Amino acid sequence: MTDTAADMEGQGTAGMSVDEQLLKGLPAPIARIIRLLAQRGIPSYVNAGGGPVLVPLVDCGIIFVMSRSLDFIGFTSLWSRGFSSARYRDAVNACAEWNRSVGYLKAYATEPSLEQNQAVRIAGVGQIMYDERDEVLGQRLDDSIYIIQNLYAWMNEQCPDPIRIPNAPYGRGA
């Protein structure tokens, strides 16, 4: 992530300024997502190539990706907490319970990897339909963030003793 499209000074406020010059070089749907998030006081980042939009929140990081057909916006979120590899089964079971009982967002447990220091992470993925109306797309973005936050609040209740992952939600390489 090399360029910052939204002004960090506005974080947490109802509306942030956006560097329109930076947005000019981005694909129009990506620029729209960034603008709508900024209107909601949510900072986001994108690389110069106009790749995925990264939204760092307190409990998780979210990546929004446009589908090739520009019909869907896929989103993937990663909880800022995790489990030791010995608790992989607990993580899988918690995700299974979420998918069974709530299911508005697909949750899964990652496999322990060297990249993650053998930690098991919990991710939530879903999709929203793209729409050319700002009000509608904004509502759908709001809803996706709300559901993601619900997932991790729920995880916090189910698994009150996870490990806090010291890096940013998507790690140092993000």
Place this chain on the structure above:
Amino acid sequence: MEQPMKSVVDGKRIQQWLEAQGYRVEHHEQSWVGLWGNIMLDFSVRGEHDEYLVVRGAEQGSHPNGHRELLEDVCNAWNRDYEGPAAYLQSSEEGLVFRTVFVVNCQGGMDDDQFDRLMKYAMAGSDGFLGFAQGQLSKLRMS
């Protein structure tokens, strides 16, 4: 250029779409339900403001209760590696059953073309998961 008309996604629209495809479905507790091969699909609109299209799938048949961990891993692998519905296990009197759920926020409505693609995508996902699960279970049986 004029944008196509956006219409609300509701039970009537789901029914009309399914019937236009030639599918036989029944109305059951606010859902439209039909059988496609080995999977029962259930289409409904849910949420406080009826904003979510929810497509649930249920495999016809079951697996032994003793295979729960293995089957949970198959669901988790699908959820991790593939787009589409969430897969999970449900206990039944006969054993464990694979289920899927696909939810999309349709607040603000959508045009017919979008709705058509969304419904086809939702249907294909459940079928895709069952194919994936069968493949995984076959590999495990051979190993």
